[in-house]
Amino acid sequence: MKKVLIAYYSFGETKSVADRINKILEKEMSSQIFLIEDKKNYSIKDQFKKEKELELKNPVPSMKEIDYLFIGSPIVSFSSAPIVNVFLKNLNQKELSNKKIFLFATGIGLPGNTIKKMRGILSMNGIDVEKDRVFSSIFRFDEKKLKEVDEFIKETIKK
Numbered sequence: 052m053k054k055v056l057i058a059y060y061s062f063g064e065t066k067s068v069a070d071r072i073n074k075i076l077e078k079e080m081s082s083q084i085f086l087i088e089d090k091k092n093y094s095i096k097d098q099f100k101k102e103k104e105l106e107l108k109n110p111v112p113s114m115k116e117i118d119y120l121f122i123g124s125p126i127v128s129f130s131s132a133p134i135v136n137v138f139l140k141n142l143n144q145k146e147l148s149n150k151k152i153f154l155f156a157t158g159i160g161l162p163g164n165t166i167k168k169m170r171g172i173l174s175m176n177g178i179d180v181e182k183d184r185v186f187s188s189i190f191r192f193d194e195k196k197l198k199e200v201d202e203f204i205k206e207t208i209k210k
């Protein structure tokens with residue numbers, strides 16, 4: 052049985068996407084969610100101010116056994132959340148070789164450098180990304196909007 056890990060940071064909207072990915076994939080594989088949290092629970096604005104001293108609340112789970120990894124972030128000031136960047140920096144390149152990695156982000160329509168930033172951190176560690184997607188969170192993620200997530204899954208895993 053294939054295994055997927057869905058890691059995300061969120062105040063709500065990104066969680067909706069992560070939960071949907073989990074709901075679809077848990078039917079056919081072993082699915083685990085990892086909430087990216089910062090140890091000191093800084094507000095998103097303070098995360099930028101304290102960027103250099105940010106630490107993950109929980110250690111990055113082992114990726115040895117997984118086949119797929121999804122990483123999600125809200126878009127904040129045209130970029131990914133600083134604590135998500137810490138998570139990305141902590142990923143183990145050796146553990147992730149031959150695994151398929153997908154990125155997603157939610158925002159109100161100004162993605163800026165979000166995906167480029169996330170890809171850049173991973174690529175500095177020699178980690179490649181298969182596919183990414185930005186979801187608009189201008190309107191709430193109701194059932195109709197969550198169909199976009201289903202499409203993303205079709206394009207990624209259920210090809």
Ligand SMILES: Cc1cc2nc3c(=O)[nH]c(=O)nc-3n(C[C@H](O)[C@H](O)[C@H](O)COP(=O)(O)O)c2cc1C
Pocket residue numbers: 060061062063064065066095096124125126127128129130157158159160161162163188
């Ligand atoms: C401080 C702050 C800055 C933001 N900057 C952006 C931005 O640059 N571009 C964008 O599209 N959305 C921006 N947003 C909107 C959020 O990314 C969007 O509401 C997102 O879906 C929130 O996800 P969450 O509920 O999972 O935290 C910003 C929100 C906050 C609070």
